[in-house]
Amino acid sequence: MVKVAVDAMGGDYAPKVVIEGVIEAIRRFDVFVYLVGPSDLLKAELAKRKKFDHSRVEIVHADEIVEMCEPPAAAIRKKRNSSINIGISLCKEGKADAFFSAGNTGAAVCGATLKLGLLEGIERPGIAIVLPNLVGVSLIIDAGANIDPKPMHLLQYGLMGSAYYEQILGKAKPSVGLLNVGEEESKGTEFMKEAYQLLEQSSVNFIGNVEGKDIFSGNCDVIVCDGFVGNVTLKVSESISETIAYFLRKELLSSIWGKLGYLLARPCFKRFKKQIDYSEYGGAPLLGVDGVVIIGHGRSNAKAVMNAIRFAKEEVERHINESITEQAKKLLVKA
Amino acid sequence: MVKVAVDAMGGDYAPKVVIEGVIEAIRRFDVFVYLVGPSDLLKAELAKRKKFDHSRVEIVHADEIVEMCEPPAAAIRKKRNSSINIGISLCKEGKADAFFSAGNTGAAVCGATLKLGLLEGIERPGIAIVLPNLVGVSLIIDAGANIDPKPMHLLQYGLMGSAYYEQILGKAKPSVGLLNVGEEESKGTEFMKEAYQLLEQSSVNFIGNVEGKDIFSGNCDVIVCDGFVGNVTLKVSESISETIAYFLRKELLSSIWGKLGYLLARPCFKRFKKQIDYSEYGGAPLLGVDGVVIIGHGRSNAKAVMNAIRFAKEEVERHINESITEQAKKLLVKA
Known part of the structure; x- marks a missing residue:
C-alpha cells in the first residue's frame, strides 16, 4: 500500500480541510497516510470525524509550522521540526513513499531539494x-x-x-x-x-x-x-x-x-x-527531486487534498522518477 | 475634428472589417479618417458600402503591406511604402492626430518609435x-x-x-x-x-x-x-x-x-x-511615443476597430502625452 506523508498544517484551511481530504482519500483509495503536525491538535481533530479506518492514518508529531509568507530557505533551516521538514524526512527515511503539502510552496520546494536531492541529470x-x-x-x-x-x-x-x-x-x-x-x-x-x-x-x-x-x-x-x-x-x-x-x-x-x-x-x-x-486536478507534482512530492494550492479544499493524494499514489505506482532519470540519461548521452 | 490615420491593411480580416469599423466610427463619433492602403483596393471596398459621409474619409495610397509574421525592424526599414510607415508619417507631418493599426504589432511599435520619437524622460x-x-x-x-x-x-x-x-x-x-x-x-x-x-x-x-x-x-x-x-x-x-x-x-x-x-x-x-x-475595449495605446498610436488585436472585428478609433480620439482630446511628460519631469526632478 502506498504511504503518503501529508502536511496537516499546510494551506489556508488547515488542519480541518486537510483532515477531511485525508479521510476521504483513505475511504476511496488504497493508501496509508502519515498525518504530520502538532499531535494533540490532530488527535482532537481526528476524534471529531465520523467512522474511518484508524489503521490507515498515523499521526506524526511536528510542533512547528512554516507560515505562508515566511522566506522559504530560512524557514527550512530554522524550523527543523516543522510539518514540512518532518514530512519530507519521512520520505527520506523510506517510511513514506510520497509527501504532500498545501503550505508554503517555496519551503516545500526548498526542503525537498535539500533533503531528497535531485535526480541524476536534473x-x-x-x-x-x-x-x-x-x-x-x-x-x-x-x-x-x-x-x-x-x-x-x-x-x-x-x-x-x-x-x-x-x-x-x-x-x-x-x-x-x-x-x-x-x-x-x-x-x-x-x-x-x-x-x-x-x-x-x-x-x-x-x-x-x-x-x-x-x-x-x-x-x-x-x-x-x-x-x-x-x-x-x-x-x-x-x-x-x-x-x-x-x-x-x-x-x-x-x-x-x-x-x-x-x-x-x-x-x-x-x-x-x-x-x-x-x-x-488536485496538487501539482514537484518534478526533479529524488522522491514523490506534490504541492497543493494554498486554498486547497478537501476534494483538492483527496485528489492530490490520489496523484501521489499514481506517481509512486507508475515510477515516474525512473522514467525521468532514463530520459535524462538519454539526453546526456546525446549531448 | 480629430483626424485618425488608420492602417486599412492591418489585422487578420483587413481591409474588410477595418473599413466597416471606420464607417461605424465616423457615423458615431466626430472624427476624420485617413484610410491608408492600396488605393484601388480601398476605393473598390468603399464603393461597396452603404451611404456614409465621404467627406470624412480620405484614402492615402500605400502599396506595401507588412505581413503579420515579418521581423518588425527589417519590415519598417525595407518597406518604406507600407501602410504602417505611411500612416505613422501622416502623424509625423501633423496631418493626422493619431494612428491605429491592427497589423504587425512589432512593426507598429518600431515604426512609431523611430519616426515619432519618444517623450522626454521616457x-x-x-x-x-x-x-x-x-x-x-x-x-x-x-x-x-x-x-x-x-x-x-x-x-x-x-x-x-x-x-x-x-x-x-x-x-x-x-x-x-x-x-x-x-x-x-x-x-x-x-x-x-x-x-x-x-x-x-x-x-x-x-x-x-x-x-x-x-x-x-x-x-x-x-x-x-x-x-x-x-x-x-x-x-x-x-x-x-x-x-x-x-x-x-x-x-x-x-x-x-x-x-x-x-x-x-x-x-x-x-x-x-x-x-x-x-x-x-478596442485597441491598446502605445504609450511613450511622441504621438497618439493605438495598437489593435490581429483578430480585431469591426466593433474593435470602431472602439479603437474612439480611444484615439479621446487620447488626443485629453492630451495624454502632455500629462505623461509632466509626470516624467517631476520624476526627473525627484531622482
Whole structure:
C-alpha cells in the first residue's frame, strides 16, 4: 500500500480541510497516510470525524509550522521540526513513499531539494501543473519552483514534463512547446532563443514556440516556461475563471428569466463548473527531486487534498522518477 | 475634428472589417479618417458600402503591406511604402492626430518609435491594455512592446500607466502594482527587486507587488510588468475566456433543459458576453511615443476597430502625452 506523508498544517484551511481530504482519500483509495503536525491538535481533530479506518492514518508529531509568507530557505533551516521538514524526512527515511503539502510552496520546494536531492541529470526541480484545455489537458512546467532559470533548466523541464505526460496522462511522445511571445523561432529574448535551440536538439517531441493562447486551445501537451511566467500564468488563469463565473452569476441572478433559465440548466452549470474547477486536478507534482512530492494550492479544499493524494499514489505506482532519470540519461548521452 | 490615420491593411480580416469599423466610427463619433492602403483596393471596398459621409474619409495610397509574421525592424526599414510607415508619417507631418493599426504589432511599435520619437524622460514605449475586473477595469503595461526591459523602464511604465488611468479612465492617483510571484517586497528576481525600489521611491501611488490573481480582482488599477510576461498574460486571458465560453456552450447545448434555460436567460448571456468581450475595449495605446498610436488585436472585428478609433480620439482630446511628460519631469526632478 502506498504511504503518503501529508502536511496537516499546510494551506489556508488547515488542519480541518486537510483532515477531511485525508479521510476521504483513505475511504476511496488504497493508501496509508502519515498525518504530520502538532499531535494533540490532530488527535482532537481526528476524534471529531465520523467512522474511518484508524489503521490507515498515523499521526506524526511536528510542533512547528512554516507560515505562508515566511522566506522559504530560512524557514527550512530554522524550523527543523516543522510539518514540512518532518514530512519530507519521512520520505527520506523510506517510511513514506510520497509527501504532500498545501503550505508554503517555496519551503516545500526548498526542503525537498535539500533533503531528497535531485535526480541524476536534473539541476533544478520544476512544478508541473495540469490544466484543462479544449481537447484534454495541458501540462505547464515550471509553475514557480525556479523563477530565474537558465536555458538548460528549461530543457530539463521539457524532458520531465514529457516523461510525466507519457507516464501519468498516458500519451506517448507528447508534444512539447516553449511558451513565448510568438511562434517564429526568432521570437523572444536571448534566453528564450537559447532554450529553443536546446529543446530542438533534444529527444523530446519539440514543436517549437507556443503562445499564451495555446495553453487552453490544446495545440500542445507540455508547455515549458520559466517559473516566473508560469506562476503568473497560473494565477491569472484561476483569477479569470473566478471573475467570469462571478459575471455570469451576477447576470443570471439579475432577472427572473435569468434565474429560471439557471434553474432549468442547473445540471449543465454543475458539469461546467466541474470542468473548470482546479480542485478536480488536485496538487501539482514537484518534478526533479529524488522522491514523490506534490504541492497543493494554498486554498486547497478537501476534494483538492483527496485528489492530490490520489496523484501521489499514481506517481509512486507508475515510477515516474525512473522514467525521468532514463530520459535524462538519454539526453546526456546525446549531448 | 480629430483626424485618425488608420492602417486599412492591418489585422487578420483587413481591409474588410477595418473599413466597416471606420464607417461605424465616423457615423458615431466626430472624427476624420485617413484610410491608408492600396488605393484601388480601398476605393473598390468603399464603393461597396452603404451611404456614409465621404467627406470624412480620405484614402492615402500605400502599396506595401507588412505581413503579420515579418521581423518588425527589417519590415519598417525595407518597406518604406507600407501602410504602417505611411500612416505613422501622416502623424509625423501633423496631418493626422493619431494612428491605429491592427497589423504587425512589432512593426507598429518600431515604426512609431523611430519616426515619432519618444517623450522626454521616457526610454522605451509600452503597450497598455485595459481589462475588465470585478469592480471596474485594470490597466496592464507593458503588454509586449519591450520584452527585455530594464528596471528603469518598468518605473516609466508605472508613471505612464498612472497618467493614462488618471486622464482617460478618470481616477485620480490610481494605485500602481508590480506584477510578481508574491506580495512580499523580497519576492521575485533581482530585476523585480530593483524595479520595486524605483517604483517605491517614485511619485506614483505604488502599492507594492501584486500577483496574477489581482489583475481580475480589481485590487490594483495599474499593473506594471515586462512585455514578455504582459504578452503571455494577455494571450492567456483571452484564451481562457474563449475556452470557458466553449465549455459552457457545450454543456448548455447537451440537454433539452440546458437549451431551454439558455433561451430563457439569453439577454443575461448577451450582457455577460459583452462584459468579457475584448472588442468592447478596442485597441491598446502605445504609450511613450511622441504621438497618439493605438495598437489593435490581429483578430480585431469591426466593433474593435470602431472602439479603437474612439480611444484615439479621446487620447488626443485629453492630451495624454502632455500629462505623461509632466509626470516624467517631476520624476526627473525627484531622482
